[in-house]
Amino acid sequence: MSDDNHIEPKDIPVMQRILDNPFILLFIGISIPTLFYIVWGVMELISIPISH
Numbered sequence: 391m392s393d394d395n396h397i398e399p400k401d402i403p404v405m406q407r408i409l410d411n412p413f414i415l416l417f418i419g420i421s422i423p424t425l426f427y428i429v430w431g432v433m434e435l436i437s438i439p440i441s442h
Contacts, residue, residue, distance in 0.1 A: 408414050
């Protein structure tokens with residue numbers, strides 16, 4: 391009896407491997423908002439007018 395339904399790890403798409411890994415999702419979920427808040431903060435600091 392042959393096992394034709396066996397899927398090799400290299401046959402799994404990259405996006406599915408990323409979404410199946412909870413540690414990668416945790417890293418993405420922490421790093422993306424952190425980067426956005428840093429960029430937002432820098433933009434806010436740049437927009438403050440310089441007093442004379």
